[in-house]
Amino acid sequence: MPLRRQLVLGVAALCGASAVPAIAQSDYPNKPIKWVVGYPPGGTTDLLARLMAQWLSQRLGQQVLVENRAGGGNNIGTEFAIRAAPDGYTMYLVNPANAINATLYPKLPFNFLDDMLPVAGIVRVPNVMTVTKNFPAKTVAEFIEYGKKNPGKINMASSGSGTSVHLSGELFKFMTGVDMKHVPYKGAGPATTDLIGGQVDVLFDNMPSIIGHIRGGSVRALGVTSAQRSPAMPDVPTVADTVPNYEASAWFGASVPKGTPAAAIERLNREFNAALVDPTMKAKLADLGGVPIPGTPAQFWEIHRMETEKWAKIVQFSGAKAE
Numbered sequence: 001m002p003l004r005r006q007l008v009l010g011v012a013a014l015c016g017a018s019a020v021p022a023i024a025q026s027d028y029p030n031k032p033i034k035w036v037v038g039y040p041p042g043g044t045t046d047l048l049a050r051l052m053a054q055w056l057s058q059r060l061g062q063q064v065l066v067e068n069r070a071g072g073g074n075n076i077g078t079e080f081a082i083r084a085a086p087d088g089y090t091m092y093l094v095n096p097a098n099a100i101n102a103t104l105y106p107k108l109p110f111n112f113l114d115d116m117l118p119v120a121g122i123v124r125v126p127n128v129m130t131v132t133k134n135f136p137a138k139t140v141a142e143f144i145e146y147g148k149k150n151p152g153k154i155n156m157a158s159s160g161s162g163t164s165v166h167l168s169g170e171l172f173k174f175m176t177g178v179d180m181k182h183v184p185y186k187g188a189g190p191a192t193t194d195l196i197g198g199q200v201d202v203l204f205d206n207m208p209s210i211i212g213h214i215r216g217g218s219v220r221a222l223g224v225t226s227a228q229r230s231p232a233m234p235d236v237p238t239v240a241d242t243v244p245n246y247e248a249s250a251w252f253g254a255s256v257p258k259g260t261p262a263a264a265i266e267r268l269n270r271e272f273n274a275a276l277v278d279p280t281m282k283a284k285l286a287d288l289g290g291v292p293i294p295g296t297p298a299q300f301w302e303i304h305r306m307e308t309e310k311w312a313k314i315v316q317f318s319g320a321k322a323e
Helices: 003-026 044-060 072-083 096-104 140-149 164-176 188-197 207-216 262-277 279-287 297-318
Strands: 033-037 064-068 090-094 116-132 154-158 180-184 202-206 219-224 249-257
Touching (some): 033 044, 044 064, 044 116, 044 262, 090 116, 096 297, 116 164, 116 188, 116 207, 116 297, 140 219, 154 164, 154 188, 164 180, 188 202, 188 207, 188 219, 249 262, 249 297, 262 279
Parallel strands (some): 033 064, 033 090, 154 202
Antiparallel strands (some): 116 202, 116 219, 116 249
């Protein structure tokens, strides 16, 4: 065979070999994707995951299936996702507990920021200081007055020890001196059920999971935990109107196990960002009180790093402990 023909065939073979990975990547995804949520159904993480999973399923042409793995202060679901095969078919719904737990649990068997890779941010939402509909206080100021007159008699529910719901309440206790008894639940759903039933008195819940109950009148909102009022609840004042400099908000995004192919992350990031600028999706997220946080994976991870530092300080000065 002439040397020229050998060279041509050799180049063709190399080109063909290098094209195989590109073709495989273009086929992603070719089977359903599992999206792990570290809390039971009914809470903000679950609501957001199911809303976004519908969008992703339509855009990707494959089902995105939400799998709830609750317990351990969100750590059971987190570790499950970290140990999953890094093939692009397991995602994890990142939430404030992943930043908080880095300090709250001194001996975790993983380092979230090192063992997971960012995909995209989704939304940032305020929490809402919410009480039973028959609670005697009608404002944050009245709540503080009542709490100081009745130390230890207010039961403060949370979606679990160390969650942003819990620490929003701990921050309120620290800044006001109100003594409240912490009652942790395995998720926002059961905590809200007991708040509606009057078994607990107050809950600093994420807006998406509590706003429907507030609008329905089964519970009452005293204040939002963001620095400014929420467009979703413009008539509800901020806690900071009464407690200067009080601020706490929740944020959510998606991640995948370390080692996941870059092509999968890029595709997922593109579809998440498309959802956050789609008028219909934006309206649905706004109705839940969410403010979109689009961007690159690196930009989302920077949010995570800053929140990890912020919540570390709150855990330390509040004395919060994992239960």
